[in-house]
Amino acid sequence: MKEKNKVFWKGVEELQNEPEFIKNNLNEFPASALAKDGSDDSAPDRRDFLKLVGFSVAAATLAACEAPVKKAIPYLNKPEEIEPGIANWYASTYTEGGDYCSVLVKTREGRPIKVEGNKLSSVSRGGASARVQSSVLSLYDTERLKGVQVAGKASSWEAADAAIIDRLAKVSQEGGAIRLVSSTVLSPTTLKAIAEFKAKYPTTEHVVYDAISANAISKANGISFGKAVIPSYDFSKAEIIVSFAADFLATWSAGDYSIDFANTRKLSKNKKTMSRLYAFESNLSLTGSNADYRAPIKLSQEGLFVAELYNRLTSARINTEAVKNDILDRAVNDLLQHKGKSIVVSGSNDVNVQLLINEINLALGNYGKTINLSSPVNYRLGDDEKMNQFVDDLNGDKIAAVIFYGANPVYDHPRAEEIKAGLKKTKLSVSFADRADETASAVEFITPDHHYLESWNDAEPKPGFYSLCQPTISPLFKTRQAQESLLKWAGNNADYYTYLKNNWTATVLNGASWDKALHDGVHEAASVSTEVAPVSSNFNASAVEAGIAKVYSSGKGIDLKLYEKVAIGSGAQANNPWLQELPDPISKATWDNYLAVSKKYADENNWKEGTLVDVKVGNKKLAKAVPVLIQPGQAAGTASLALGYGREKAGKVGTGVGANAFALASIQEGLVQYSAFNVTITATGGFSQIAQTQTHHTIMNRPIVQDATLADYIKDPSAGRFFPTVTTADGKVAPAKVDIWKDQHIQPNHKWGMNIDLNSCLGCGACVISCQAENNVPVVGKREVINRREMHWIRIDRYYSSDAESKKTGVYFEGDTEAMEHPSENPQVTFQPMMCQHCDHAPCESVCPVAATTHSTEGLNQMTYNRCVGTRYCANNCPYKVRRFNWFKYFDNGEVFDKNTSMNTALGRMVLNPDVTVRSRGVMEKCSMCVQRIQEGKLIAKKEKRHVKDGEINIACAAACPTEAITFGDQNDLTSRISVERNELNKERAYAVLEELNVQPNVLYLTKIRNTQA
């Protein structure tokens, strides 16, 4: 069957063919994994069965007796703009720390239920990450404070205000220092309010720090060019990109970098060029997994690699330990050929490294072309040194009052313990946190801020690019906007809306319409200052040389990298179950952080996946043992651990999940460092299974992913395609010629379909959350994920691959470990979104005994829950493994599924999409291709007496995809985007997964093309 030598695998278990894996692999449904820990007794016995039968009969009889009287309670005074049953959309702005996204919020009957990207913003450009998508559930978090708390007890705003103003006045009179500690504030009006507060209390100083700091970049730019900013990068013009552990595709931007990057990777018959990405990193990041060339390097050599690149690209030279790497050689060659059309970036928080990066980019002539210092981004404005000073002052009794705004340093600062202790010495401590988190529970006053969906606010992600935030629901609790509180304490009783509007009229709008800005959500100044590219820089080679030499060397110790995950980030939204259950793009692990190590290292220490280890850095120790995860691609001699876990006071969902890695961060030269060298890792002897989804729904080594190199693609656009044949009496023919179906489905009007471009899919997972929010997909919790019962309708399969010769191709069970051992050190990665393929000849439909799954006249594979009796035949017969069975009642079952907050709390239920059924126990479910959206779009067209326009209906996953890797449309409309793509632009690349089965899916994939050299 298989024609190629390339081997794809999903995880180390598959590589090694562990017995457990093989066993599970053969079953669509797992035998209860619970049996292992004794919490479940294998099969029910006869008595249980009879009991159940008796109970169900009784229950059914009782339920059938009489329908309950239902009440219909209409509005008392219906707001004019609300029509029950019709969604309203409002433009708003998501900000979380320095993260920014312009969003559209869908509300039904006054409740926000879905967040999507706003295409009018030229900063976030319609993208909305998983975190942004999930934020709507955080609004309905029952852990949020219901009102003011003073010393841990509920109080009233009046009392708290009076007390705070009184104390502030006293402190100010005595000349005591007041500190406002916040994360990056993107809002100019908030900064104005803070300034007003400062004017009233002149001893106030605003300390900004970021949980995950990027301070070195702005510092280096300050030294090099006199502009202490983080520049904006134009990846659309970059043909060669070199990244030193900079995860710019995942965590660096509002989405514009990934959009630009993906656009350079899109191919068609009219565009046969691609950018090339080099990545040098220790842990396999999202950026690294999308790289054409990836070199796993030790963290302790990062500086050496950058210095080596500097030496090779510039005439100058700094003397550091030399490193050799063939991928670096290639990168150097490419960079030299693409001067002014390249970008070199580093994620390091070491100023010396960033100074070298600046020199490299300057030498390459990238400033003014791909890097813009005049239009910097404001995402990370934190000043680590100032924060450090604050902690010193706090413990030196120099601070009388402290106010925390959007900051949780007792959790996410390396000196958390000192801050916690120091807070007790202040005369006034206030937090605007929405819950009694680690910091807020250590202060006296908690004056909770609104959620952003309840707030008025603005943001300026880049100078001149303004964005408005408007409330989409009345405040759920007795909370108050932080800005309003600050103003009130400063003696200004204006409400923040008026304050904001006045500020905009005076400083932002410049005569433009407020209503329009509010409607659009963004207001972008017509002219953005044009870049005057720096031609020279201030570079002290000897100082940098000393700095690099001091830190980096090719030592033997184990390096530890603390990294940010796509879903959890810095842990601010840790209490969001959607994010906790979103599989990590690479490891596919949920509900945990873990110590990722290379296979070799694990073998050396005799660790298995799940072995609990203690991690120590100098005298710092992780509070909790973490499980080991064997990560292909992890550089030898390194380990990595995600930040954002181990929250102690996040709420019932996030508390106690994983271990807090911030504790291992250190402060060096004033900057927070997220790497540590010479760490000690010792096994505790314990074991904790990691809830990974990677090898669930496995695919038996079939050519699911089809890929090729750019060179091959240019020669033959169908390169990498697998053309299956079926042997018949008349010789080999294409599978479509051998058809067991006599009657074909007819789709006279519409034939909906999807295209998925494997080249554009970066694996970010935004689609998974978008689908979860749109389709009321339950969260099942860690235990059930371990049982392989996650419910996501769309998953992003991550395949590792290697070009190594496999001696026994097509033979699955006899592992070819010899050939595969090497590739697991640095595999290529392919992401493939997988959901119901809506086959025209669907194998699931033909086995359903009750016709619960059938084919529609529009090409959809429809799942009728109320008809399903739960035989699960369909899931067994689905070659794509995309059907999900409701093993339990996930709603109204808070005792068992307390993490599924969107269905088990009265507040959480407000997020449910009222147009989609909440499925009950015992029924099968799967992707419906957002049939509710299709129906809605068709209805609008019918009402307006016209045809459906291409692009007007969009499904949740496609709408969420920032890079447009997923596109949706009508195949019967020959001018639709998907038709043009399939029939014209990328005809040769389009393939159906498992074409050999001739199930005729309505979802087609475009081959993955890598820009590697021959």
Add this chain to the structure above:
Amino acid sequence: MSKTSISNLVSRLSLLIILSSFFFTPSRANAPDPGLVSQGEVLFKENCKTCHAVHTQEVGPALKDVTKRRDVKWLSAWIRNSSAVIASGDKYANDLFNKFGKSPMTSFSSFKDDEIKAILAYIDSESAKAPETAKAAATTADGTNANAPKQDDTTSTIILILVVVVLILVLTTLIVFLSVIKRFLKDKEATLTEEDKELVNQKFDLVVVVKSKMFITIVSLLFVCIAVRACWLGALSIGVEQNYEPVQPIPFSHKLHAGDNKINCNYCHTGAYKSKQANIPSVNICMNCHTHVKEGPKYGKEGIAQVVKAYESGAPIKWVRVHNLPDLAYFNHSQHTTVAGIECQKCHGPIEEMEVVRQHSPLTMGWCINCHRETAVNSKDNAYYDKLLKIHADSKKKGDMKAEEIGATDCSRCHY
């Protein structure tokens, strides 16, 4: 002829009766120009009806023979600005004002003389009519309507009874024949063979018959069949709440609002033509009229007072939901009303005649599907259906393009 078409016919007939009654009345009364009267009728219904009736006292006084009480000039002044007339010290005006709780009449200053004349002409013509004409007509309509299906029922019952009678007759005749033949044969007993004798002398024994296997089998089989069918029907009716007619917290009459006052459904049910839900009206919509109308013709002041109380106290009214479509079924009103052009009555029945709302249709899936099978798509002037119409024409299928043909029976039309 099906039930629906009969009731259709009946309602059309009754409509004809009502219309003709209107048509003929003016000739009886010695009223002026019928054109003026009809103009007046329109104006009256638009402007005055909220507070006035001709024969009964509503918010304002009954207007019967008002032109005989006051002259046209006084009335014009009063209609245009009643407060001015009261302020002028007119005694009649002041008495009237005091009698009606000092609530002033809305000023209609924009009315032209012609328009006031037309309204008065209409009031005159109505005054001449007997007070109950309209209602009587309505009752007949009601009566016939209700009888229509019953008539149909009786016919089948009569046929059934006839069949039974004929069968009994046949049975008795057969028994008579049998006994006659037996007797005849007994007379000739000597000539019969041994076997035949036995047959003739055989006595009919009920016990033997009852105890026979054949009998028991047949009876038990019958019993099982009946029981199964009863269970099946019972099971089918589970959750089917046809004719559900709950008592509402406020005795709201659709007959009065939608029937007599002819308020468009969409006025209160704001979503009926544009949304998924038709929407139970919010209290502020009730208050559009009930700020003025404080007393109903049938239930008096109490119900309206409850509405006002809800509005003022801020506690919404908890209506009892009549139509409970299961959660698993998605239904969109606007698809059926705006796109398909279906009348509300098609599913909700004669809602304008219901004093208390009743679930007219079974709301079962079979009922939905049946309609989707039988109903032709309202594709007129709707470009959305162009392609489908062409396919339908090419397919040489007879008749109109039915909803089913274009996928209206797909599962995912309603279940997702």
